[in-house]
Amino acid sequence: MTSLDTLLAGLARERATGALRVGRNGTIFLSEGRVTYMECAQTPGAERLLAAGGLVTEAALRRARADGGCARLLEEGCVTRGELQYAVLGAVLDAAFFLLPGVGTRPKFRPGEQHWLGGQWFFDVAGLVRECARRREQLARIWPSADLDTAPVRPVPCPPGQSVTLSKAQWEILVRADQVSTPLELARQIGRSGYSILLGVRRLAAAGLLAPPEAPALPKRARRPEDRRPPHDPRAAHQPLGPQVTGDPADLALLLRLKKALEELT
Amino acid sequence: MLGLDTCLAEVMSIPGALDAMLIDHTSGMAVAFSTASGVDADRSAEALTEALRATSDGLSRSSPGDYVRVDEMLITTDKGHHLLRLLDTAFEGPLALYVRLDMERSNLALARHRLQAISNQLLT
Known part of the structure; x- marks a missing residue:
């Protein structure tokens, strides 16, 4: 291409x-x-x-x-x-x-x-x-990182110093920032060029006035299926009483042969 | 009717004018410039933008409780005058009209008057 x-x-x-x-x-x-x-x-x-x-x-x-x-x-x-x-x-x-x-x-x-x-x-x-x-x-x-260019603009609730100086564009960004809109969405709302908003956002970031972008969410832990609940859980599937039995007749025959062999030894 | 490209010819007709440039203050870009020898338009536009920003930041800190809106900036050096006029536009950060004037041949009052007249024609 x-x-x-x-x-x-x-x-x-x-x-x-x-x-x-x-x-x-x-x-x-x-x-x-x-x-x-x-x-x-x-x-x-x-x-x-x-x-x-x-x-x-x-x-x-x-x-x-x-x-x-x-x-x-x-x-x-x-x-x-x-x-x-x-x-x-x-x-x-x-x-x-x-x-x-x-x-x-x-x-x-x-x-x-x-x-x-x-x-x-x-x-x-x-x-x-x-x-x-x-x-x-x-x-x-x-501001060297491009992470904020596409992330929602989220101003910090409290500025890091005692006072800050803002340019006109920066003021407009802060007033419109709703924690959801990205810089380009703000540009369209305000009616300013996208680049001037990016400049403003990066200057705000450099001054420490923007929260860092959220890290991508961790993969959600899969819900434990019903049948995997611990046995003491009241919602767990019912378990048969006593140890599990195999109804396999081969086992019975094996036990009988073992019994016989042990008797012969003595 | 004056355009961004044709206004520089008017600026250069001010007596004593050596260079002229039209700068977009938001991006620090030279929108138009008179062809002067040995001047890198991009770099000088960027430097002048920074000078303007530093000035308005400094003034806003030194005049608390007041708005600062720079109209014009005049710097006099040993060789001449540098005149910067800020033109507010309705939609984007201001344009700056810059002219460098020769110390001997220029009349500062006349240059300021002419620059103001040109900027009034350029934008409403």
């Missing part, structure tokens, strides 16, 4: 235009070999970022998608070109971070297909891969 970035590098060399669908994980949109948009099932897209920020309503986004595209969105004046570019930039880099390391499960390329938010920012494939590597390195520098 070829990795996704080698596949993308090939499409970039061919200056391909179209959409690369990666199973159910996401879609990468290219225009003349440059990435224009990327969707990932795990991370919030640019539309979600814009709507969560309160800049554009969901209805306005739907209207623009159906007719007019980005030009209409900019004309209506609720969002500036800079903001639109920043939303696309953030969403694409975030999607790339979670999508690219995977192997291409049944990738399918459809030439000519475009995303309506594409064309705001053009990424070259090598640059995207480099930025993802840089981000991974940055995470590792803050």
Whole structure:
């Protein structure tokens, strides 16, 4: 199975235009070999970022998608070109971070297909891969273990020091943490990029504000079946009185022969 | 209409500007940068992000009972000025517009004024 970035590098060399669908994980949109948009099932897209920020309503986004595209969105004046570019930039880099390391499960390329938010920012494939590597390195520098990235976020009930300083993202994480949601679920709830939540979570972990992830549960001891209960247990199966007897006639014959042999000895 | 890619040309037209960069404060990534010789954009973006974070952490500890929201940071060295303007966005941690100014040729008041005008055009 070829990795996704080698596949993308090939499409970039061919200056391909179209959409690369990666199973159910996401879609990468290219225009003349440059990435224009990327969707990932795990991370919030640019539309979600814009709507969560309160800049554009969901209805306005739907209207623009159906007719007019980005030009209409900019004309209506609720969002500036800079903001639109920043939303696309953030969403694409975030999607790339979670999508690219995977192997291409049944990738399918459809030439000519475009995303309506594409064309705001053009990424070259090598640059995207480099930025993802840089981000991974940055995470590792803050807190080396990736265990917390997928585990439920569980803040400690009491901070280790007298006072703590939190960034905006960290505050939002702590407020939303319900002991069950994982960082990526929190990202979708808050409407922030998944990567910024991972950064916040790792910084919280480095500051000792998160409980360590639960060790995988030990295998449950199999329930003792009914018939294996000790004999004094009232629920134990009934046992016959006296020692167990074998009704085998061969034993009786053996005993008689033994008796006879012993008598002859004396 | 100014975009993230085109705003740097405006920033570089400020008298005395030597380098300009647009930084994503959350990830420490250089979103756009003017092509300057001998500057590693990725590393300098990361370093400036750390400088900003350290500043706002330090200020929040030294001003108890108050919110700290850094608008602008100005550092003067023996060779020139470094001006960082933070642009709050609605959805993600702030963008930072950075410009390095020549000591002799720049006018600090003018540069601050221009930088503010550019940032107002960039984001609502």
